[in-house]
Amino acid sequence: MRVNILGVTVDTYSMSETAEKIKLAVSAQRPIRVVTANPEIIYASQYNWALKNVINSADIITADGIGVVWAARQLGTQIEERVTGIDLVQSLFPIANAEKWRMYFLGGRPGIAEQAVKQVAEDYPGIVFHTSHGYFQPHEESGILKEICEFRPDVLLVGLGAPRQEFWLAEHPGLTFVGIGVGGSFDALAGTVRRAPKQFQDLHIEWLYRLLKEPWRWKRQTVLPRFLFKVLWQRLKS
Structure with a gap:
């Protein structure tokens, strides 16, 4: 089931359901594209029809953030939990390890993806990894x-960061069975960026922790109240 949030159709799957659908796609060798849709990218799609089309054409669109879960509930649809990029990736590692998957990390500053793989491989030796940083030039893309x-x-x-990663995956179909845009997940996996403490995660205020640690993000955080207002306006109109 999907819910229409500002014109973006978000899936209501839980984390385990999303991971299972990805596992089935790999097992069936059926290519799918996954978008983790947070309030920022949903809001941006209001002013970028190409982005909205790219998001809505994905096979799975997850509720990346408590703001999206809240929006769905305001619009009459229950989403059990948020399915963020980093949490989804971490939920896939045990499956990938058991199934001996091959996983490619593309993105991050030079050395970050390699460090992320080093950390993950210690716990999941059954996964075969390959990496490339995300700071490649146009003439290097073919390689x-x-x-x-x-x-x-x-x-x-x-x-590669949103929305570049969403466009990039849509523009290059057939590279893999499952393609997922994961934002800054490699930094978190590598340990170069610390995730919010569990107390912040449980209270769904990771955004506040990031703002306290990186106050220069305040301009990006102003999207959230604008997103909430638009959702309430959508509810009123409907």
């Missing part, structure tokens, strides 16, 4: 595409 094709990943994680 990266060739490398991905030769590696034949089951899952391609693209951390």
